[in-house]
Amino acid sequence: MNTDTAVPQLPTDYLRDPYPFFAEMRCGPGIFRGTVMDYSKTPESLRPRQEYAAVSFDAVNRVLRxxxxxxxxxxxxxxxxxxxxxxxxxxxxxxxxxxxxxxxxxxxxxxxxxxxxxxxxxxxxxxxxxxxxxxxxxxxxxxxxxxxxxxxxxxxxxxxxxxxxxxxxxxxxxxxxxxxxxxxxxxxxxxxxxxxxxxxxxxxxxxxxxxxxxxxxxxxxxxxxxxxxxxxxxxxxxxxxxxxxxxxxxxxxxxxxxxxxxxxxxxxxxxxxxxxxxxxxxxxTTVQRFATEDSELGGVAIPAGSVIDVCMGSANRDANRWPDPEKFDIFRHHTPHIxxxxxxxxxxxxxxxxxxxxxxxxxxxxxxxxxxxxxxxxxxxxxxxxxxxxxxxxxxxxxx
Ligand code: HEM
The missing domain is CATH 1.10.630.10 (Cytochrome P450)
Incomplete structure (x- = not known):
């Protein structure tokens, strides 16, 4: 089980275009230790202590269900x-x-x-x-x-x-x-x-x-x-x-x-x-959930008490579900988004x-x-x- 704790930093132009960061994070097991939320204006005391972010379609879908x-x-x-x-x-x-x-x-x-x-x-x-x-x-x-x-x-x-x-x-x-x-x-x-x-x-x-x-x-x-x-x-x-x-x-x-x-x-x-x-x-792009018990997602251990960012925006660009997902194309074959x-x-x-x-x-x-x-x-x-x-x-x- 992957217990890697290195927390990725958000890029500087993140608010304008978070999608390259989402794509990079999706290359892993679909969930990572860290956050997709911009807490730059949030006091440290109000930030969740232990946070994970679900970014692949499968991980987002599983958490929500x-x-x-x-x-x-x-x-x-x-x-x-x-x-x-x-x-x-x-x-x-x-x-x-x-x-x-x-x-x-x-x-x-x-x-x-x-x-x-x-x-x-x-x-x-x-x-x-x-x-x-x-x-x-x-x-x-x-x-x-x-x-x-x-x-x-x-x-x-x-x-x-x-x-x-x-x-x-x-x-x-x-x-x-x-x-x-x-x-x-x-x-x-x-x-x-x-x-x-x-x-x-x-x-x-x-x-x-x-x-x-x-x-x-x-x-x-x-x-x-x-x-x-x-x-x-x-x-x-x-x-x-x-x-x-x-x-x-x-x-x-x-x-x-x-x-x-x-x-x-x-x-x-x-x-x-x-x-x-x-x-x-x-x-x-993102809602949140609270882990009520120890669990595991895509091989990543999620301890009870963690806050999970559930990033539908990232899930909606998962190449395992949509061909050429980074392209806006109203003619694409319809596959339901989340x-x-x-x-x-x-x-x-x-x-x-x-x-x-x-x-x-x-x-x-x-x-x-x-x-x-x-x-x-x-x-x-x-x-x-x-x-x-x-x-x-x-x-x-x-x-x-
Ligand atoms: C494009 C427009 C909309 C989007 C993208 C959207 C998205 C969402 C999402 C993602 C949730 C789930 C939140 C969570 O589980 O944490 C939600 C829940 C909800 N939405 Fe929307 N929403 C939209 C429009 C609306 C409208 C127009 C209404 C009503 C006037 C509405 C009423 C609700 C309600 C009442 C819930 C709570 C459902 C529950 O907890 O069982 N939404 N919405």
């Missing part, structure tokens, strides 16, 4: 401090029961309705705001904006609350940058959501908060704390990921003009383009995320022509574990 040996309790001492006790950090029966209750709010029947009633009008309303300008930054004016507006409507929050809700949501998801502000936002969102829950206890509503309030399985209902914690979880889970993934796809298409032209000419290519974008530039995780914590919003991205891209392609990226300020995809373009300055012509 074994919730008994590699559980999510690690989130109690990270993001859980800001969102409260949520299904993200639960395991086994408790997780299953809780997930069944909250999934009442994500029925596929609702999804079919949300597309024409909520997502399309929001996306088109945003395009209306800049279509006459001939140029814009698609991150600021579009990708950053539409998921917040969508979730505000789906939760059933009053439109006039959007600016405050947006500000608090951004503060909460920026917990790694400013944890004091994130705690303030967490408390403010709790009070705000409690008011909304209260209103729906007396007058039921047809929205996600209303569905959570009335969810009932064999007499079991969600407590107020479970509801507002779940709602706070939706901010990092549903907003941050979706805005980043749609920005990534736009960046990739704008920098691969032939593939962009092919999608413009044939909208059936949009679905494979979305999947290839999610594989090639995974918006959340961007939405796997096992019991598989993303609950994956159908919503795909639908939002499809509608956003369809509407942009229908309404804008000759979209061209202005490269003067070197826009590029940046970050780890969350990745997205720094900006997307474009020129275009208005079609309709």
């Amino acid at each position: 074994d919730g008994r040996v590699f559980n999510s309790s690690i989130y109690d001492s990270t993001i859980g401090l800001f969102i409260g006790p949520s299904l993200l950090a639960m395991e086994g029966k408790a997780h299953w029961d809780h997930r069944n209750l909250v999934s009442a709010a994500f029925k596929s029947k609702s999804l079919a309705r949300w597309e024409p009633e909520v997502v399309r009008p929001i996306v088109n309303g945003l395009i209306d705001e800049f279509i006459r300008d001939g140029d814009t930054d698609l991150v600021r004016a579009f990708t950053f904006e539409f998921p917040t507006r969508v979730i505000t409507r789906l939760l059933g929050l009053p439109e006039e609350d959007l600016p405050t809700f947006r500000r608090r949501a951004v503060q909460l998801i920026s917990y790694a940058v400013d944890y004091r502000k994130a705690f303030e936002a967490s408390a403010a969102l709790k009070d705000y959501f409690l008011e909304q829950i209260d209103k729906r206890r007396s007058t039921p509503t047809d929205d996600i908060i209303g569905d959570l309030v009335s969810a009932d399985i064999n007499g079991e209902k969600l407590t107020d704390e479970a509801i507002y914690s779940f709602l706070r979880l939706l901010l990092p889970a549903g907003l941050e990921t979706t805005y980043r993934s749609s920005g990534n796809l736009l960046y990739l298409l704008l920098t691969h003009p032939e593939q962009f032209a092919a999608v413009q000419a044939n909208r059936e290519l949009l679905a494979p383009a979305i999947e290839e974008g999610l594989r090639y530039e995974t918006p959340l 961007t939405f995780a796997a096992g019991e914590h598989t993303c609950m919003g994956l159908h919503l995320a795909r639908m939002e991205t499809r509608v956003a891209l369809e509407s942009l392609l229908d309404r804008l022509g000759d979209i061209t990226l202005i490269t003067d300020d070197d826009p590029h995809i940046h970050g780890q574990p969350f990745r997205s373009p720094t900006s997307l300055p474009v020129t275009f012509t208005a079609v309709r």
